[in-house]
Structure formats: structure tokens, C-alpha cells
Amino acid sequence: MQLTERRSEGLLRVYDVRVPAAELQQKLTAKLTEIQPRARINGFRPGKVPVAHLRKVYGPGMMQDIINETVQRSTREGLEKVNARPASEPQLDLKSDINKVAAGQEDLQFELSLEVMPDFEPVDLKTISITRPVATVSEAQVDEALNELAKAQRGYDDKDAAAADGDAVVVDFVGSIDGEKFDGGAANDATVVIGSNQFIPGFEEQLIGAKAGDERTLKVTFPEDYPARNLAGKAAEFATTVKAVREPKKGDPDDAWASQLGFDSLAALKGALRQRIENDHAGQSRAKAKRVLFDKLDEEHDFELPPRMVEVEFNQIWRQVEGDKEAGRLDPSDAGKSEDDLKAEYRKIAERRVRLGLLLAEIGRKAKIEVTDQEVTQAIANQARNYPGQERQIFDAYRQNPTLLAQVRAPIYEEKVVDYVLELIKVANKDVTREELFAEDEGPATGEADGEKPKKAKKTKVAKAED
CATH class of the missing domain: 1.10.3120.10 (Trigger factor, C-terminal domain)
Structure with a gap:
């Protein structure tokens, strides 16, 4: 393999790489000789197939593998030879006719270009100081998480009364802006937990007092920072049908309930x-x-x-x-x-x-x-x-x-x-x-x-x- 530096501009390095055709043919001959004792082809006794015939049958495929391996090896060895530390993946540009290379009629030539690591010395890390925000966990936070878990795990019971804060309301709704429906503004059998703040501001609160069978028009305004920019800041109406009202199951968290979740x-x-x-x-x-x-x-x-x-x-x-x-x-x-x-x-x-x-x-x-x-x-x-x-x-x-x-x-x-x-x-x-x-x-x-x-x-x- 011959490697010659052609360009050196800033961090860019460009090398010309040449691998003689004789070297590739030598590798092919070695591979064919290696498989000859095991080769089985109709018309020849096992292990007696001539290398010339093996070259005709298997040579093109083997040569392609040899070329690929040679390019990778040459790239690796070439970079080690010039002591280059690539900052990114090297780029290869084949300059030879691959068919002529495979036939042994032409040397393998390719251009290797890469950007090398810049030469710099990191600052002394011991001279750097930063402030890290930390927050302790309060008992109130734990209790809040416990209550949320209890609410989710205990589930809900049907309620034959008006919806209140904390209740789950099952609804169908269709949203519109200026009388026109918009994509993503409709749902069937959606569960809205009042006070969970999972829906846009004002949506959940307007369901307080609703009963199964009620039909309500919820008027809301999408927040200015709403992810869908085509809806951000716009006033909308949701024609809503209340299908069921459910309330959280009663009972405070206790040891028996905790054991159901797998805790002592x-x-x-x-x-x-x-x-x-x-x-x-x-x-x-x-x-x-x-x-x-x-x-x-x-x-x-x-x-x-x-x-x-x-x-x-x-x-x-x-x-x-x-x-x-x-x-x-x-x-x-x-x-x-x-x-x-x-x-x-x-x-x-x-x-x-x-x-x-x-x-x-x-x-x-x-x-x-x-x-x-x-x-x-x-x-x-x-x-x-x-x-x-x-x-x-x-x-x-x-x-x-x-x-x-x-x-x-x-x-x-x-x-x-x-x-x-x-x-x-x-x-x-x-x-x-x-x-x-x-x-x-x-x-x-x-x-x-x-x-x-x-x-x-x-x-x-x-x-x-x-x-």
C-alpha cells in the first residue's frame, strides 16, 4: 500500500491511496488455494478442482470481498502511519475502475479525506466551579404522591349525582373554532378527571355540576404556548355529551391496601x-x-x-x-x-x-x-x-x-x-x-x-x- 498526502488545509487532510493489482491478486490466489481442498464442483473429484477454474467460478465474488477488506485495512493502517486522529468518519472516493481492479488489470486507487482533531489543551478542571440546585423531599410531597396513587389504584364508582372536583366524567365531545371542526378536536368515551389539569384550562371546571345525559357547550381558549401553533391562543367551543359520572372509591390508604400492591x-x-x-x-x-x-x-x-x-x-x-x-x-x-x-x-x-x-x-x-x-x-x-x-x-x-x-x-x-x-x-x-x-x-x-x-x-x- 502506498499513501501520499495531497492536501492539508486547516483540519482537513486528503490522502491518495494506491494498492498494487499484484497484491490483490496474491490475496485472491491465497484464498482460492485455501478452499481448493474442500471445493466440490461437478465434473471434478473432491479437492482436485484446478485453481484456475475456482478463480473463474468464485473469483469475482471473492475479489469484491478482498477489495472491501483492503480498503478498510488500508484506511486504518494509513491513518496509523501518519498518526492522524480523525474527528469524524473518513470519506472514501474510489478512483479506479472496479471491474478492471477485480480483473487484475488496474491498481486499486482511492482518495481518503478526513478532518483531524484540533490541537488544544482542556482547561484545568479544578479551576471550574458551578452551583447545583437541589431540593429536599418533604413529607407533604410523599403524601400527595400516596394520595394520587391511591386514587388511581382504588378506581372509581358510578355516581348518581352531579360531578364534583375530583370526579371522573366520561364524555363525547366535538371541538370547533369559528364554527369549523378541527383535527384532533373530537373524542368518544373520553375520561375527564376534574382537577387533574390534563385538559386545556377551563375545560374540566365547566363539567362541575354535570350529570349523566347532560349536554354542555364548553367554551375555552387555547394557551398562547399550545404545541399546535394553528390552535394557540384561539377561542374554541366543545359540544359535549356527558355519558357517566364517577367518584373516587372511598377509603384511606392503609397497610391492607399497601399489601395488595406488594408492600409489607x-x-x-x-x-x-x-x-x-x-x-x-x-x-x-x-x-x-x-x-x-x-x-x-x-x-x-x-x-x-x-x-x-x-x-x-x-x-x-x-x-x-x-x-x-x-x-x-x-x-x-x-x-x-x-x-x-x-x-x-x-x-x-x-x-x-x-x-x-x-x-x-x-x-x-x-x-x-x-x-x-x-x-x-x-x-x-x-x-x-x-x-x-x-x-x-x-x-x-x-x-x-x-x-x-x-x-x-x-x-x-x-x-x-x-x-x-x-x-x-x-x-x-x-x-x-x-x-x-x-x-x-x-x-x-x-x-x-x-x-x-x-x-x-x-x-x-x-x-x-x-x-
């Missing part, structure tokens, strides 16, 4: 609920700390980025933006902006993601962090459980597709690097309420000076992209 006692059930809520808090606390950490790392580093990687990342984000736009889900902050302005904003987000990805990869490399096959297998198993009866097909799909395996390995690697970084930096905990912990995005509060309730900051484009 009510105290054990409450302990499990507390642990679940604490896990939720810990996960959200880590997610917010991770985002703050990423902001810090992004601020501390500025190095050349591989253009191809940025372009791939940007295209991925932009496809999502276009999909949201077509579905009427475009972020309100993007409304009214030109396409050029939007592309400029989202390209900066793509650059941030690439920068952080390369930085985490370099930190992990220096710390010798690796993802084990067992961790990858466990992650695939977790995904396969979502497809009962198809687990084997899921595992086979991942084994046969290196790209899918890489998609499983990447987030595991990222989380391990983040864990490593969080151990080294200075992390100060800040006590917050559960509401503050689970707010979409932390931002400067407004209106506190004059006693108004602080407004919740909207999630930034960067946060949405990283989600």
Missing part, C-alpha cells in the same frame, strides 16, 4: 414513593448541573472546529427546525425572523455542540475513560424491552450496524466523562423548591421588587437543541 406495610410503600421522588430530584439536579457545566466549558474553550462536523450537526438541527415549522410548532422566539437569521443562530448552536463533543472526547481520552461491551449490551437490552417479542431482532440489528452501536455508545461515554468532570470541579449545592428545580430553565427573575410573582424563563434554543 403502608410505611414501606411511602418509603418507596419517597425514594422515587428523590431519584427524580437527583436526576433533574444533575441535568441542570450538567447544563451549567457545559456553559462553563463552552466559555473556557475556543479552538478551530472541523467544518464537516459542524455542517452535519447544523443540518440535523435545521431539519428539526423545519419539521417544527411545518407542524406549526416553531418556537415563539423564532417567529418573524428571516431564514438567514435563524440559520445563523442555529449554526452557533451546532458549533457549540461540536465544540463540547470534541472537548469531552479529549477529556475522556486523557482520563482513559472507556465504554465496556457490557455497558453497551445493557443499554441495548433496555431499549429492546420496549419491543416485547422482538428482542432478538433488536439485538441483531445493533450487532450488524456499527452506526447504531455508535449511537448507543456515545451517550454512555458522555455521561461517564461528565461524572468524571463533576468529581474534579468545585460544586456548591443550592437549596431550591421542587418547582424551581423542575422549571424549564433558570433565568433572571423579574417583578420581585414590586411583589409580583417572578416570571419563569423560557427554555433557550441551546437547551432545546441539547435536549
Whole structure:
């Protein structure tokens, strides 16, 4: 194999690779000689088929395999030879006539282009400090979760009276705006639990006092931030028929009820609920700390980025933006902006993601962090459980597709690097309420000076992209 560097511009490297035809033919002859003792072809005694005949019968298919193997091996050995660290998957451009190569009439030539890792030194992690929001779990939260579980598990009894707060009302409804029905605005036998806030504001409350057989027109207004932008902020009417009213079954949670759910006692059930809520808090606390950490790392580093990687990342984000736009889900902050302005904003987000990805990869490399096959297998198993009866097909799909395996390995690697970084930096905990912990995005509060309730900051484009 001969490898020659043809271009070196910034992080881009382009190499010409040549593998002599004689080398490929030598490999083919070796393979044919290997199978000759086992070959069985009509008209020849077992093991006595001439190599020339085997070449005619099996040569084309074998040569194709040899070419594929040679390209992969040459790529790997070539990169090792020039000590190149690819920042992304190398691209190959075949320059030879593959039929002539297979026939031994032409050398195998291809162009190998790639972007290499930029040369930079990560900041001393011990100099970074962040604040991590944490929220303790109160007894009231546990009791609330217990009551919700009891309500869901105990079910409902039919009620021959008017619906009240907490009751479940079974209804048929058809929605319309300005007299015109809209997609997704109708349902039959829908269960509406009054006070659950599962429907748009005002819908559930207007069912209070309703009885089976009643017909009501519920007048509501879709929230301004409603996901379907074609409905956001619009007034609507729902022609509703009440089919049944049900009330929660009576009885407070007790040890006997807890045992029906598989717990030794009510105290054990409450302990499990507390642990679940604490896990939720810990996960959200880590997610917010991770985002703050990423902001810090992004601020501390500025190095050349591989253009191809940025372009791939940007295209991925932009496809999502276009999909949201077509579905009427475009972020309100993007409304009214030109396409050029939007592309400029989202390209900066793509650059941030690439920068952080390369930085985490370099930190992990220096710390010798690796993802084990067992961790990858466990992650695939977790995904396969979502497809009962198809687990084997899921595992086979991942084994046969290196790209899918890489998609499983990447987030595991990222989380391990983040864990490593969080151990080294200075992390100060800040006590917050559960509401503050689970707010979409932390931002400067407004209106506190004059006693108004602080407004919740909207999630930034960067946060949405990283989600």
C-alpha cells in the first residue's frame, strides 16, 4: 500500500491511496488455494478442482470481498502511519475502475479525506466551579404522591349525582373554532378527571355540576404556548355529551391496601414513593448541573472546529427546525425572523455542540475513560424491552450496524466523562423548591421588587437543541 498526502488545509487532510493489482491478486490466489481442498464442483473429484477454474467460478465474488477488506485495512493502517486522529468518519472516493481492479488489470486507487482533531489543551478542571440546585423531599410531597396513587389504584364508582372536583366524567365531545371542526378536536368515551389539569384550562371546571345525559357547550381558549401553533391562543367551543359520572372509591390508604400492591406495610410503600421522588430530584439536579457545566466549558474553550462536523450537526438541527415549522410548532422566539437569521443562530448552536463533543472526547481520552461491551449490551437490552417479542431482532440489528452501536455508545461515554468532570470541579449545592428545580430553565427573575410573582424563563434554543 502506498499513501501520499495531497492536501492539508486547516483540519482537513486528503490522502491518495494506491494498492498494487499484484497484491490483490496474491490475496485472491491465497484464498482460492485455501478452499481448493474442500471445493466440490461437478465434473471434478473432491479437492482436485484446478485453481484456475475456482478463480473463474468464485473469483469475482471473492475479489469484491478482498477489495472491501483492503480498503478498510488500508484506511486504518494509513491513518496509523501518519498518526492522524480523525474527528469524524473518513470519506472514501474510489478512483479506479472496479471491474478492471477485480480483473487484475488496474491498481486499486482511492482518495481518503478526513478532518483531524484540533490541537488544544482542556482547561484545568479544578479551576471550574458551578452551583447545583437541589431540593429536599418533604413529607407533604410523599403524601400527595400516596394520595394520587391511591386514587388511581382504588378506581372509581358510578355516581348518581352531579360531578364534583375530583370526579371522573366520561364524555363525547366535538371541538370547533369559528364554527369549523378541527383535527384532533373530537373524542368518544373520553375520561375527564376534574382537577387533574390534563385538559386545556377551563375545560374540566365547566363539567362541575354535570350529570349523566347532560349536554354542555364548553367554551375555552387555547394557551398562547399550545404545541399546535394553528390552535394557540384561539377561542374554541366543545359540544359535549356527558355519558357517566364517577367518584373516587372511598377509603384511606392503609397497610391492607399497601399489601395488595406488594408492600409489607403502608410505611414501606411511602418509603418507596419517597425514594422515587428523590431519584427524580437527583436526576433533574444533575441535568441542570450538567447544563451549567457545559456553559462553563463552552466559555473556557475556543479552538478551530472541523467544518464537516459542524455542517452535519447544523443540518440535523435545521431539519428539526423545519419539521417544527411545518407542524406549526416553531418556537415563539423564532417567529418573524428571516431564514438567514435563524440559520445563523442555529449554526452557533451546532458549533457549540461540536465544540463540547470534541472537548469531552479529549477529556475522556486523557482520563482513559472507556465504554465496556457490557455497558453497551445493557443499554441495548433496555431499549429492546420496549419491543416485547422482538428482542432478538433488536439485538441483531445493533450487532450488524456499527452506526447504531455508535449511537448507543456515545451517550454512555458522555455521561461517564461528565461524572468524571463533576468529581474534579468545585460544586456548591443550592437549596431550591421542587418547582424551581423542575422549571424549564433558570433565568433572571423579574417583578420581585414590586411583589409580583417572578416570571419563569423560557427554555433557550441551546437547551432545546441539547435536549
